[in-house]
Amino acid sequence: MYLTKEQEKMLNGEKGKVIEKMFRLLVRLGDIYGADQMIPIGSAQVSGVSFKSIGFPGLEFLEDIASKNPEVKVLTFLNPAGMDLEDWKKLNYPADFAKHQLRIIDAFKRMGIVITSTCTPYLAGNLPRFGEHLAWSESSAISFANSVIGARTNREGGPSALAAAICGLTPNYGLHLSEKRKAQVRVKVNASLKTFSDFGALGYLVGMEVKNKIPYFVGIKNASTDQLKALGAAMAASGAVALYHVEGITPEAKTMMREGLEQIEFGDKDLEDAYQKLNTGEKPDIVIFGCPHASLQEIGRLASELEGKKLKRPIWICTSRMMKEVANRMGYTDRIERAGGKVVADTCMVVAPIEKMGYKTTGVNSGKAACYLPGFCKQKVVFGSMSDLVEEQSK
Ligand code: F3S
Numbered sequence: 408m409y410l411t412k413e414q415e416k417m418l419n420g421e422k423g424k425v426i427e428k429m430f431r432l433l434v435r436l437g438d439i440y441g442a443d444q445m446i447p448i449g450s451a452q453v454s455g456v457s458f459k460s461i462g463f464p465g466l467e468f469l470e471d472i473a474s475k476n477p478e479v480k481v482l483t484f485l486n487p488a489g490m491d492l493e494d495w496k497k498l499n500y501p502a503d504f505a506k507h508q509l510r511i512i513d514a515f516k517r518m519g520i521v522i523t524s525t526c527t528p529y530l531a532g533n534l535p536r537f538g539e540h541l542a543w544s545e546s547s548a549i550s551f552a553n554s555v556i557g558a559r560t561n562r563e564g565g566p567s568a569l570a571a572a573i574c575g576l577t578p579n580y581g582l583h584l585s586e587k588r589k590a591q592v593r594v595k596v597n598a599s600l601k602t603f604s605d606f607g608a609l610g611y612l613v614g615m616e617v618k619n620k621i622p623y624f625v626g627i628k629n630a631s632t633d634q635l636k637a638l639g640a641a642m643a644a645s646g647a648v649a650l651y652h653v654e655g656i657t658p659e660a661k662t663m664m665r666e667g668l669e670q671i672e673f674g675d676k677d678l679e680d681a682y683q684k685l686n687t688g689e690k691p692d693i694v695i696f697g698c699p700h701a702s703l704q705e706i707g708r709l710a711s712e713l714e715g716k717k718l719k720r721p722i723w724i725c726t727s728r729m730m731k732e733v734a735n736r737m738g739y740t741d742r743i744e745r746a747g748g749k750v751v752a753d754t755c756m757v758v759a760p761i762e763k764m765g766y767k768t769t770g771v772n773s774g775k776a777a778c779y780l781p782g783f784c785k786q787k788v789v790f791g792s793m794s795d796l797v798e799e800q801s802k
Contacts, residue, residue, distance in 0.1 A: 437578030455565025480575030542571030550639030607774025610641025641774025688787030691770030
């Protein structure tokens with residue numbers, strides 16, 4: 408791989424030990440994947456933040472790096488942490504867990520990383536532009552940035568995203584290259600998609616089928632930003648889809664289509680089957696919305712759904728700290744709390760230790776959460792629309 412003089416110095420340790428270690432990791436990745444050079448990135452998003460996911464080895468790794476005082480070179484956001492960083496006591500988090508989680512957050516802060524823990528950075532102050540190169544590492548955020556915005560990022564791991572943030576560079580391969588962004592399979596959608604959960608169910612099916620290929624959707628007539636994030640998140644979870652195109656909707660659909668692709672089709676019956684497969688439980692102990700992290704519209708919608716209701720069992724909606732602040736101002740948080748629900752920031756149902764908080768069955772409207780909850784959190788899942796789940800918790 409071609410390296411500039413400046414980059415040679417980074418590799419030789421002339422810019423300090425941490426830069427050398429981080430840059431070596433990037434060069435190794437670039438060599439493995441055949442990158443021709445390093446390219447500058449506009450921003451980074453680092454996963455591996457929850458103490459539940461990274462444990463003591465991750466905590467010690469991060470504290471060791473932070474102790475050497477590196478500074479990230481680009482705007483860098485964090486993935487959700489294991490808890491609401493402000494309200495964890497009210498939510499009955501174990502104190503030990505909180506102590507370790509706060510040490511992780513402190514290590515990131517010392518590196519100059521913005522302490523906002525969210526998988527929707529594009530809704531919270533880190534919005535890339537079309538064509539911008541990034542190093543993001545949360546799979547739904549990657550899918551959204553690539554597909555809905557038309558920015559360019561590979562599926563980074565936590566360490567490679569951190570290395571890219573500290574060096575301000577990423578190796579030029581994979582989805583950074585136009586020729587690697589072409590559609591690989593045509594997906595004809597005959598199903599009628601109405602709700603956020605319908606898009607999640609479709610994403611679940613398509614991800615299972617196409618694995619890590621790039622799907623090109625036809626037949627989706629309209630989709631909101633929230634519905635696109637649900638679709639991409641589910642495909643990234645049941646498969647490893649990092650980029651998709653939707654005819655007439657996503658920005659690269661016209662230029663990245665190819666003729667003669669294999670075609671798969673999904674109709675209403677397939678969607679019904681997906682709902683059945685994703686439903687493994689009966690009555691939720693808790694319902695958690697906000698996977699990926701809820702937009703203001705979704706929080707507002709929940710506030711309306713809960714109007715005049717008194718919940719029998721809890722509902723949370725997870726979001727970024729920024730979005731929660733606006734929800735507070737709009738009175739949505741009060742309205743949700745009046746009914747017995749909670750707006751939870753910085754974390755989510757998958758990276759929080761909900762299994763240790765006594766919950767065994769979780770209701771969700773997210774295809775991604777429905778995929779992950781059984782494995783990561785030992786949960787049975789009730790998968791449905793927001794309206795149906797609110798109804799269920801009110802009975
Ligand atoms: Fe985000 Fe957690 Fe879902 S990180 S995409 S809310 S599993």
